[in-house]
Amino acid sequence: MDPRSAQPVVDSDIAFVGGGFRTTTFLSSAPALLRHRVRVYERGPGVGPGGFARYGITTTSIGSRFFKHLDLNGPFAPLAHSPELMEVARAEQPVAMRRLAAALSTLGRTLQNALGADGTRLESTVVAVRADSAGHRVDVQLDDGRTESARHAVLATGRTERPHPELASWRANMLLSGSVIATARRSEIKDRLLGAQGRPVVVAGSSHSAMSALQILLDLVTELRAEHPGAPLPSVHVVRRGPARLMHDSADLARRDQVPGRERPFDAVRDVCPATGIVYRDSGLRHQSRALYCALWAGELPGAALVDAAVLADASDLFDEAALVVQALGYHGQAPDLYVDGVLVRPGDSPDRLLADDDGALLVSGAAHPLLSVLRVEPTPLDRRDNTAYASDLYQRLAGRLDRLAAPVAEVNA
Structure with missing residues (x-):
């Protein structure tokens, strides 16, 4: 029936x-x-x-x-x-x-x-x-x-986003990444950066949302530097728990840009999507996020630094010092x-x-x-x-x- x-x-x-x-x-x-x-x-x-x-x-x-x-x-x-x-x-x-x-x-x-x-x-x-x-x-x-x-x-x-248990000790000083990338809170965050008096800002995570938050923070620091010459402004530290996952624009670039010791070796069969042709590199990071992360990893971003911590508590001194903690640990x-x-x-x-x-x-x-x-x-x-x-x-x-x-x-x- x-x-x-x-x-x-x-x-x-x-x-x-x-x-x-x-x-x-x-x-x-x-x-x-x-x-x-x-x-x-x-x-x-x-x-x-x-x-x-x-x-x-x-x-x-x-x-x-x-x-x-x-x-x-x-x-x-x-x-x-x-x-x-x-x-x-x-x-x-x-x-x-x-x-x-x-x-x-x-x-x-x-x-x-x-x-x-x-x-x-x-x-x-x-x-x-x-x-x-x-x-x-x-x-x-x-x-x-x-x-x-x-x-x-x-x-x-x-x-x-939900508050992550590893950041419970710093929750009173924390914003979720969605709040940072939202236009409605831009003025508030800018005021917090100016009020930091040079103390660092820490972004926990190395995902797309982390890179978006990092870009917003760096842009706001640049604006503040022009508006308040000589004022102490924060540096931004990105704490990652493991290597970020990246995509390549083509198989040729995958072979050329391979980073020994940081990535799984490229395989033309395994790492090329049969449905889309995307060349996969263990990650969802791509386009502007990929470029920003690579610059951060290479030490090419003034005022920003990458910090490794297998568990976030390993960077507790940095979190304790921070004027602002941004959680970007997924959805x-x-x-x-x-x-x-x-x-x-x-x-x-x-x-x-x-x-x-x-x-x-x-x-x-x-x-x-x-x-x-x-x-x-x-x-x-x-x-x-x-x-x-x-x-x-x-x-x-x-x-x-x-x-x-x-x-x-x-x-x-x-």
């Missing part, structure tokens, strides 16, 4: 929890899904840019990669004539984050129009998702007490409380990763759940980090599965 033969009455067929980059680009890659009743829950005022609009930095990937799945058919066809979107979608170099956010806002408005007045719940925070396997429905609970139902829910809630997937058959299987503050199979189905106790999916909420799993083809076909696979799950019974049996 088909488990959907007694389908309950629900408010939507597919509920997307989160209306930022992932939801917007996914739905615009699969216009056929919009024939179902799709509803998007977004805590912000509009669908599309998510948190990207807050960051005054350059993207870590070339612009075109953000829209590589875009399907300019159906409701999205007019976007082919949108300069704001297409200039980013065709860009073969990194772009300013504000340009990406503007392009996503354009795409988001088109998606909202396609979904209709009842297809979005803006400024709505989802606090719990309850999957009832027996009733074949999912309840989405909002922070205002309302509950709405769906046949399937997709978690696209993005990532967040965690965020989600509301998740219940299955009335049992809390993952609280929203859980440190556990949101695991999914290759089709995006949420794994609960190792088994794929039929009513819940995850849309690239977590960073790349550690055991898949050497595989640049990871999740490259997720949009296609997830779209096919959602289309089958949301189809009416009569259509499925036809």
Whole structure:
């Protein structure tokens, strides 16, 4: 017997929890899904840019990669004539984050129009998702007490930074990297640098977010030097727990730029992605972050230094002296409380990763759940980090599965 033969009455067929980059680009890659009743829950005022609009930095990937799945058919066809979107979608170099956010806002408005007045719940925070396997429905609970139902829910809630336990001793003096790269706090951070009276600033981590924070801090110190000649200004120390992971622009450059003793030797078969052609070097650092890190490692950045500490406590003297500590130690997937058959299987503050199979189905106790999916909420799993083809076909696979799950019974049996 088909488990959907007694389908309950629900408010939507597919509920997307989160209306930022992932939801917007996914739905615009699969216009056929919009024939179902799709509803998007977004805590912000509009669908599309998510948190990207807050960051005054350059993207870590070339612009075109953000829209590589875009399907300019159906409701999205007019976007082919949108300069704001297409200039980013065709860009073969990194772009300013504000340009990406503007392009996503354009795409988001088109998606909202396609979904209709009842297809979005803006400024709505989802606090719990309850999957009832027996009733074949999912309840989405909002922070205002309302509950709405769906046949399937997709978690696209993005990532967040959490205070790292290794930095607990310096938490009172700490900012998360997202706060440093956000434009809203630029003036405050500048005041803190001036008030440091020459004491150092320490960035913990050597990731993309660390390099973005480092660039912002160096830019602000340069501004302060011009505005306050002779004032004591801080140096910036980047504490890394291990060698950074880098990418090459080509196989020839990989062979030429090999750094003996710091990198695994280049292998033309293993280290070239079959899906994208990217030449992989054990890392996600690329473009401006890669260049900045290499300059830092080579000692070519005035006012900045690289410090090795296998555990952060090894650099405790430096952290103790610091006027400001910036945490850039990675992100965690965020989600509301998740219940299955009335049992809390993952609280929203859980440190556990949101695991999914290759089709995006949420794994609960190792088994794929039929009513819940995850849309690239977590960073790349550690055991898949050497595989640049990871999740490259997720949009296609997830779209096919959602289309089958949301189809009416009569259509499925036809």
